[in-house]
Every structure is written in C-alpha cells, then in structure tokens.
Amino acid sequence: MxxxxxxxxxxxxxxxxxxxxxxxxxxxxxxxxxxxxxxxxxxxxxxxxxxxxxxxxxxxxxxxxxxxxxALKAYTFTMRLGIATNTDDAEGEVIATSDLRPGDDAIKSALSAFIGDIEQVPPQFSAVKIDGERAYKRARDGEAMDIAARPLWVESLLLIDRPDADHATLEMVCGKGGYVRAIARDLGAALGCHAHVRDLRRIWSGxxxxxxxxxxxxxxxxxxxxxxxxxxxxxETGLTDLPEVTASAEGAQRLRNGNPGMVFANDVDYGDTCWASRDGRAVAVGIFRSGELHPSRVFNAPPGDDSSD
Known part of the structure; x- marks a missing residue:
C-alpha cells in the first residue's frame, strides 16, 4: 500500500x-x-x-x-540583437555574431511572419522529449538534435520599445506550447542579424x-x-474559459459519481466542453449532450458541502 x-x-x-x-x-x-x-x-x-x-x-x-x-498567455521580452546563443537566451554560449542592427521598420515588417498559425522548432535546450529523454539533457552532453517543428497559435506580436540599437522589446500573446526563445532566435535569423532573449516576463496567463x-x-x-x-x-477560476452549465440536485449527485447528469444550459451547443456547477461550486467538466453533461473530470465536494446529497 x-x-x-x-x-x-x-x-x-x-x-x-x-x-x-x-x-x-x-x-x-x-x-x-x-x-x-x-x-x-x-x-x-x-x-x-x-x-x-x-x-x-x-x-x-x-x-x-x-x-x-x-488558454492564451502574454509575454514581454527583450531581444539582444547581433548575438545567437546555444540556449537562445543570455545563459548560453555565444555561437554566432553579426554587426547588422535592423531598424524599427525592418523589425515591424518581419513580425507578420510570426503571427497566426505558425510552425516552431523548440530550442535545443528545452523540456521536449527526444526518444524518451529531455532535449536539454542531451544538449548538455553536446548532442545536436533534429527537433521537429510544432504548431503554435500567435495571437499578436508587437514591437513595444527600442532601448537602444542592440535591443528590442516585444509583447506576444500566444497559445499553448510557445517558446519565446525560439521566437527571438527565428526573428533574429529572419532579420539576418541573430538574436536571443535577454529577459522574459509572463504578464498574464488565462x-x-x-x-x-x-x-x-x-x-x-x-x-x-x-x-x-x-x-x-x-x-472555479481555472474554468473561466469554459462555458458554465447548472446541474440539478440529482444531476450533481450523478455527476459526482462519474455518471451523466442533467444540467440547465444557455448558449451551449451539443458536443461542447463545459463545466457544471451546483450552488456556485464546480461539480464536473465534460461534454454537453442533449441536456446532460457527460463528465471527463469530477470534483470532490468540499468538506461540509451537502450539494450532492
């Protein structure tokens, strides 16, 4: 045991x-x-x-x-132009340099290629698994890996500051699985000057x-x-991006037992993923079908909660 x-x-x-x-x-x-x-x-x-x-x-x-x-997430990050590193951030070893420093207009023009549905190759030093092992562990041993590109949704990417010729600060809103370091690396390559992330801040997440x-x-x-x-x-704060339905007393009890339960729904379509509440408390997350929620995740009732009685 x-x-x-x-x-x-x-x-x-x-x-x-x-x-x-x-x-x-x-x-x-x-x-x-x-x-x-x-x-x-x-x-x-x-x-x-x-x-x-x-x-x-x-x-x-x-x-x-x-x-x-x-959920969508937003980052601000400052790129160091003219230097590429093996980690794509300031912690790594310098692997390439350039004297070219693109102007603001050139940077803004290049950003359009990184907005919308894009394909992104994760950094060599990342937690991506290659043949069952984290890429960063193999990279530390000096191995250069062929990491497959992955899809990423970029909602927006803006140049928000230019502290000096060597640096550019950007703000990005993106979906799941985005590597800001890879954005800086690839943007530097597109500009022909190399780049890496000097500092990075996640300003909101969902x-x-x-x-x-x-x-x-x-x-x-x-x-x-x-x-x-x-x-x-x-x-329940973690469920705000999902539509909410309300469970009946009997529906809540059935849902807590892992069975489909009757719910009351507005503006929810057949097949939507949503969450059911009872007296303001989350009961379950699941798929809405014909007046019932078919649960995929069930929440235990808080101590003293009698909503499932």
Whole structure:
C-alpha cells in the first residue's frame, strides 16, 4: 500500500509573481510548504531566469490545470540583437555574431511572419522529449538534435520599445506550447542579424495576472497563517474559459459519481466542453449532450458541502 501523503486537503489557486532564479518546481514546493497543502501543481513552466505569472493549483484545482495550460498567455521580452546563443537566451554560449542592427521598420515588417498559425522548432535546450529523454539533457552532453517543428497559435506580436540599437522589446500573446526563445532566435535569423532573449516576463496567463501575484518574500512572511489562505482563488477560476452549465440536485449527485447528469444550459451547443456547477461550486467538466453533461473530470465536494446529497 502506498504511503499516505501528508498535508491539508486545501483547494484553489495561488498566483505567484515568480522572480528570476528559482525553477517553477521549486516555487510550487515552497507554496505547498507554506500552505501545508497535500497536493499542488502549476499551469505552465517558466524558465528559471524568466519572471511573472506562475499559477499554482492546489488540491482539486489541479484538475483544472489543462484548461489554463490551453488558454492564451502574454509575454514581454527583450531581444539582444547581433548575438545567437546555444540556449537562445543570455545563459548560453555565444555561437554566432553579426554587426547588422535592423531598424524599427525592418523589425515591424518581419513580425507578420510570426503571427497566426505558425510552425516552431523548440530550442535545443528545452523540456521536449527526444526518444524518451529531455532535449536539454542531451544538449548538455553536446548532442545536436533534429527537433521537429510544432504548431503554435500567435495571437499578436508587437514591437513595444527600442532601448537602444542592440535591443528590442516585444509583447506576444500566444497559445499553448510557445517558446519565446525560439521566437527571438527565428526573428533574429529572419532579420539576418541573430538574436536571443535577454529577459522574459509572463504578464498574464488565462485569468491570472502578474500584478495580482504574490512574491516569494510575501509567501515566506505569511507561511502557515490564515492570511496566506485568504489569498487563495477558488478552483472555479481555472474554468473561466469554459462555458458554465447548472446541474440539478440529482444531476450533481450523478455527476459526482462519474455518471451523466442533467444540467440547465444557455448558449451551449451539443458536443461542447463545459463545466457544471451546483450552488456556485464546480461539480464536473465534460461534454454537453442533449441536456446532460457527460463528465471527463469530477470534483470532490468540499468538506461540509451537502450539494450532492
């Protein structure tokens, strides 16, 4: 029998404004410790040197992580022009240089090729798996890999600042699986000057905004106190991009048992993925068919909740 995991059965989201330095996993571990939570995860890895929104899911909210991962995200990043690195960021070794420095008009003109449905090759130093092994592990051993291009939706890509001739700051809104480092690398190649990411910040991710995030210093200061609990957002926050339907009392009970349940729906079509609520609480996520929700994910009722009785 497996060992029972220690900690509180606490559910919800905590938004962190991640600093440069720690890994996303390290941040999740700190949040789990600070809240004495039994279960925690995050919605979308940030590189150690990246900053900004890291949304940490706790307890039942971890079941909503895929819907945040699939949501649009926004980044600001500064490119260093004239230098390519093997990691496509400032941490790597210089592999090519150029004296060319394109002007603002040239950069703006090149951006159109990176908007909409594009194909992107992930960086050599990335978490993509190649024959079952992470690419960055093989790259550290000096291996050059042929990584297949992957589709990416880029909603927008704008030049927002030009600090000097060597740097350009951009803002990008994109879908799931985007590598900002690859955008900088490929844009530098398109401009004929090489480029890498000098700094990167995720300013929002789905419903979560960096301005609302707690710092790690604040987490330390409020650790193990009700004050930190008060910053938790409900697990339903992770479902805001999905349409909501309302479960009947009997429907909620059936859904919690993993069976299709009757729901009341407006502006929902047959076959849509949506989530069912009962008394404002999430009951399940599933597919809507002919007045019923067919569940794919079911949420346990909070302690003391009698909505499934």
């Amino acid at each position: 497996g060992r029972k995991r220690k900690g509180r059965d606490i559910s919800g989201w905590l938004v962190i404004d991640k600093p440069a330095g720690p890994t996303s996993t390290a941040v999740v571990n700190k949040v789990r410790w600070a809240l004495d939570a039994k279960k925690a995860g995050h919605a979308g890895t940030l590189d150690p040197e990246a900053t900004g929104v890291l949304a940490v899911a706790l307890g039942e909210a971890t079941k909503t992580v895929p819907y945040i991962t699939d 419903p979560f905004d960096a301005e609302d995030g707690l710092t790690l210093e604040q987490i330390d200061a409020m650790a193990k106190t009700p004050e930190l609990d008060a910053h938790l957002l409900p697990l």
